[in-house]
Amino acid sequence: MIEIEARLDELEQLGLARRTRLVSGPQGPRVVLDGKPVLLLCSNNYLGLADHPAVREAAADAAMRWGVGAGASRLVSGTMTIHRRLEERLAAFERRQAALLFGSGYLANVGVVSALARAGDVVFSDELNHASIVDGCRLSRADVFIYEHGDVEHLEWGLREADGRGALIVTDGVFSMDGDVAPLPELVELAQRYDVRLVVDEAHGTGTLGPGGRGAVAEAGCEDGVDVIVGTLGKALGSYGAYVACDLQMAKYLVNASRALIYSTAPGPPAVAGALAALSLLEEQPRRVEKLQANAALLRSELATAGFEVDADARTPIVPLVFGEAELAVRTCEKALERGVFAQAIRPPTVPLGSSRLRLAVMASHSKSELRDAARALAQAATAAGIRPEELRRQHAAAQELEPLPAGDGRFRDVDDADGRFRDFADAVAAPPRSRPAAVVGGSRDALGAADPSAAPPGDGARRGRARPATLWDDGDGELWVERRKPAAGGARPFDGERDDRPARRDAQRPPAPAIFDAEAPGALVEHAA
Numbered sequence: 001m002i003e004i005e006a007r008l009d010e011l012e013q014l015g016l017a018r019r020t021r022l023v024s025g026p027q028g029p030r031v032v033l034d035g036k037p038v039l040l041l042c043s044n045n046y047l048g049l050a051d052h053p054a055v056r057e058a059a060a061d062a063a064m065r066w067g068v069g070a071g072a073s074r075l076v077s078g079t080m081t082i083h084r085r086l087e088e089r090l091a092a093f094e095r096r097q098a099a100l101l102f103g104s105g106y107l108a109n110v111g112v113v114s115a116l117a118r119a120g121d122v123v124f125s126d127e128l129n130h131a132s133i134v135d136g137c138r139l140s141r142a143d144v145f146i147y148e149h150g151d152v153e154h155l156e157w158g159l160r161e162a163d164g165r166g167a168l169i170v171t172d173g174v175f176s177m178d179g180d181v182a183p184l185p186e187l188v189e190l191a192q193r194y195d196v197r198l199v200v201d202e203a204h205g206t207g208t209l210g211p212g213g214r215g216a217v218a219e220a221g222c223e224d225g226v227d228v229i230v231g232t233l234g235k236a237l238g239s240y241g242a243y244v245a246c247d248l249q250m251a252k253y254l255v256n257a258s259r260a261l262i263y264s265t266a267p268g269p270p271a272v273a274g275a276l277a278a279l280s281l282l283e284e285q286p287r288r289v290e291k292l293q294a295n296a297a298l299l300r301s302e303l304a305t306a307g308f309e310v311d312a313d314a315r316t317p318i319v320p321l322v323f324g325e326a327e328l329a330v331r332t333c334e335k336a337l338e339r340g341v342f343a344q345a346i347r348p349p350t351v352p353l354g355s356s357r358l359r360l361a362v363m364a365s366h367s368k369s370e371l372r373d374a375a376r377a378l379a380q381a382a383t384a385a386g387i388r389p390e391e392l393r394r395q396h397a398a399a400q401e402l403e404p405l406p407a408g409d410g411r412f413r414d415v416d417d418a419d420g421r422f423r424d425f426a427d428a429v430a431a432p433p434r435s436r437p438a439a440v441v442g443g444s445r446d447a448l449g450a451a452d453p454s455a456a457p458p459g460d461g462a463r464r465g466r467a468r469p470a471t472l473w474d475d476g477d478g479e480l481w482v483e484r485r486k487p488a489a490g491g492a493r494p495f496d497g498e499r500d501d502r503p504a505r506r507d508a509q510r511p512p513a514p515a516i517f518d519a520e521a522p523g524a525l526v527e528h529a530a
């Protein structure tokens, strides 16, 4: 049983405890946060549509006309005329044959990935993909090859090793915590060459990038090479819910196979109508997207003027200020709040260890002067927290090299509360020198690859060759863990030398898996068997 108090104490000690803050009033460029007026610089309401009068009115009208709840799942009685209308509009917007509404982006990713891969298949997933994709992989029971962030060479290595077992490549279009864009043309090329599907999550691309705000895929001209686009209604579209855009056959399949669609109540009419109104505004006023992009460029240049190092080529509204240490990021966040700017500190496991940050998100509804003032306030906040903006890069590098914090008794703990990146989290926190996240979950690749460096795949972790010898450890629930240290006496159950028989059962009617996907071989395996 999980020792809740001990777990909470531990998170507190590591500076990783979380709590919710309270916003009064609508999600505008300025909000009242825990009673104090601040500039909101960490909302995904990119186009300012969540609080737009026309969107609010549409939602209110829909509540009067169709009621508040859909009352049932899409497949029972929850598909109402308003759902169908939005699906038709979204399909036209995405220039696809079909669109399918889901309850949320989280559900859409979980539902799509788990419907398109099954035990014995291999899913190829970028190491910085969103938690909902990670969870979709788990639900699928497929083996998962986690490729280093944006590293198509590493991905191709995995595709070759999968030897025909590959089912799909899945990636964020715009990465949620870094604001960079996936190498979409290369992914399309690899998906075609190795005959796997390609799924792109446009949660942060829709409404922010591309012609008409149609996202990163449209911007890259890759529409024809992407099998499924996942979009959310909760970010630029200012509402709640999500959609999948695909061809008719795929939509028909997902209606039959996607558990997150089948077993969850349809989004309520006000949310659907709000998204419809937001979509109309996006289509009628493409200037909104231009304003957002101009604001993002302005914030970047103002931050650079204030001394921060920012990626001048980036075009998305997500601007990370990476501090490294969690405590420093949190302190800067508090100091910024004192100066009237709200940019939430983002810490592991949402981001890799040693890369805690303020994730700034620009909105089209910010004014130029607000963004200028914010950049200055953030520089002052960092300085007040003990670091000059110019020193951030060095601090970040140091946090990655240092052993961040001690980790108690070294027992294995599963604290993957958000995205499953750190399955043996306490171990990872204590591990010197610091390993990248792929080395923790992807885990196996670095840790096990060390046994035979010649067998290690290309990629940073392997190249650095700093993995430690490791053994596999089975927790008895069918999860395989990478053990890098001896569990403390009385702690986790030791590996008793017996692997369960799942691989044998699974492969009864399949050719044996290539060794790389066997957890005992060197390689990048994460087994998500149930």
Ligand SMILES: *Cc1c(COP(=O)(O)O)cnc(C)c1O
Pocket: 104, 105, 106, 107, 109, 130, 132, 172, 175, 176, 201, 203, 204, 232, 233, 234, 241, 242
């Ligand atoms: C926010 C987000 C989601 C989840 O979307 P919701 O509609 O908020 O559930 C999925 N993928 C990415 C990349 C996200 O940032």
